[in-house]
Amino acid sequence: MINIAILGFGNIGSGVAEVIEKNQAEIKNVLGDNLHVKYILDIRDIPGVVNDINIIVNDPDVKVICETMGGKEPAYTYTHLALEHGISVCSSNKELVDAYGVELSAIAREHNCSYLFEASVGGGIPVLRTIREAFGHEKVSRIAGILNGTCNYILTNMKAGKDFADALKEAQEKGFAERNPAADVEGHDTARKIAILASLVSGKKFSYEQVSCEGITNVTQQDIKDAEAQGMSIKLLGVYEAETQSVNVAPYLVPASSPLYGVNDVFNGIMVTGNMVDNVMFYGRGAGKLPTASAVVSDVIECAKTLGRNVKDGLEDLEPVASVNAPAKPDGQKFRVL
Ligand SMILES: NC(=O)c1ccc[n+]([C@@H]2O[C@H](COP(=O)([O-])OP(=O)(O)OC[C@H]3O[C@@H](n4cnc5c(N)ncnc54)[C@H](OP(=O)(O)O)[C@@H]3O)[C@@H](O)[C@H]2O)c1
Known part of the structure; x- marks a missing residue:
């Protein structure tokens, strides 16, 4: 079983959990393993939801994190922290990719994990x-x-x-x-x-x-x-x-x-x-809960298939x-x- 965490349980974050639950059999088929949502982090007090990113990044069971919070902060700080811990991050956040994608891509490479962002452009379109x-x-x-x-x-x-x-x-x-x-x-x-x-x-x-x-x-x-x-x-x-x-x-x-x-x-x-x-x-x-979440899950599967390695994201060392x-x-x- 591959344990993951979802940061931001709004429209897209809750969609990620739904895609994983509804398409368990298809995911197992393509990945050869199950995905399990071990943590959900949100600003709101929802039962079973954590508010402290350190609980997630310090749990060695967590292999992939979905960043579906949006905005620059704390999405940037949390993504940075996760990648530094060797945890891959899959994001739907175009604002963050545009502003910090090149830097986050380099951190992922340095720590043998990946930063992927399929859902940030074109929603469910791969x-x-x-x-x-x-x-x-x-x-x-x-x-x-x-x-x-x-x-x-x-x-x-x-x-x-x-x-x-x-x-x-x-x-x-x-x-x-x-x-x-x-x-x-x-x-x-x-x-x-x-x-x-x-x-x-x-x-x-x-x-x-x-x-x-x-x-x-x-x-x-x-x-x-x-x-x-x-x-x-x-x-x-x-x-x-x-x-x-x-x-x-x-x-x-x-x-x-x-x-x-x-x-x-x-x-x-x-x-x-x-x-x-x-x-x-x-x-x-190009948007919507399940199509966009489906794109996030496609990244999660790619990261889960390549644990301990970096997947090329296309932003490697780009000069402005x-x-x-x-x-x-x-x-x-x-x-x-x-
Ligand atoms: N909606 C779409 O169709 C779509 C399509 C493509 C890409 N995206 C991108 O996906 C991202 C998420 O979009 P969304 O529509 O899912 O937004 P959303 O429904 O507002 O979800 C964001 C979630 O993150 C939570 N959050 C915000 N700040 C937080 C913090 N500091 N700590 C923990 N949780 C926090 C929010 O809580 P609160 O509600 O309490 O603020 C909310 O539950 C954005 O980057 C967006 O551009 C969305």
């Missing part, structure tokens, strides 16, 4: 693992992704006739958007994710703060109609271009011929272009890029065309 394992030999020229389900839901509903405010209100009522939706609608969430993707394929560390970021708050009903008249859809994209070393987030006009055109509602779509493989399209649920370009907008146009 895009990071595929990039790491199947695209290592490719020269990736471009990544274009619909990476925020809330924005995509709002834009899909605007296309169906709602205005921005009503579409946002509906997303909030259905639980897709936070009460404070700024990180989503202003593009910051997408910026964090495209910065992580760009870092994995470029061999340089792109940071979220360097990414030129325009959200969807200025997209009007008229813009959507104009796009439709041209046979296009407006989608909030995070785009990385290798040739110009540019990374940006903005609403784009997406032609009907693109596979991203048909990615609607809360779904995410990520198109990766390699010099040999050409376009590869990833599609699925000096500056990040944004592609120019066509003269007089409100939107770039994909």
Whole structure:
């Protein structure tokens, strides 16, 4: 039996426990052993839940920790501590990966354990693992992704006739958007994710703060109609271009011929272009309790299969890029065309 701990028993953390419980047989089949949640740490006083990270990291039985707390602190301190104790950490926390991923990756290597973060980009879509394992030999020229389900839901509903405010209100009522939706609608969430993707394929560390970021708050009903008249859809994209070393987030006009055109509602779509493989399209649920938890569990299984060793995470020794370009907008146009 492989003992694990979950830090932060919210949406995703409780989802991890549920995936492990419901898919025990499948996990045993792929891992050759059972996963057992020995500890849950949360700030709340829930029976059976611990509040002290030291209890967890000082228990030699604990082999893998899931960090599903979110935010920079105490997630950074706890992750650091776990890795120093040789305990692998699997994270859904894009903010932490963006800010400290390179450093945490190095600590994991030093202590023969792993820092994996599949769930931090694209929720349940196994895009990071595929990039790491199947695209290592490719020269990736471009990544274009619909990476925020809330924005995509709002834009899909605007296309169906709602205005921005009503579409946002509906997303909030259905639980897709936070009460404070700024990180989503202003593009910051997408910026964090495209910065992580760009870092994995470029061999340089792109940071979220360097990414030129325009959200969807200025997209009007008229813009959507104009796009439709041209046979296009407006989608909030995070785009990385290798040739110009540019990374940006903005609403784009997406032609009907693109596979991203048909990615609607809360779904995410990520198109990766390699010099040999050409376009590869990833599609699925980019958020939500069980899809995201499933991605965390896929990392846990990888760590459990490789105990005492470091799994390459793609952030090894990345140097920060000096500056990040944004592609120019066509003269007089409100939107770039994909
Ligand atoms: N929700 C999604 O669909 C989704 C998708 C992809 C990635 N993620 C990422 O996954 C992470 C978790 O998201 P979530 O939606 O599960 O958030 P959440 O529901 O708010 O869960 C976070 C949990 O961690 C607890 N926590 C916060 N600070 C803590 C501390 N100092 N010590 C111990 N526990 C603490 C919270 O307790 P309180 O509630 O008492 O604060 C809460 O139970 C975030 O990084 C998020 O970006 C989420």
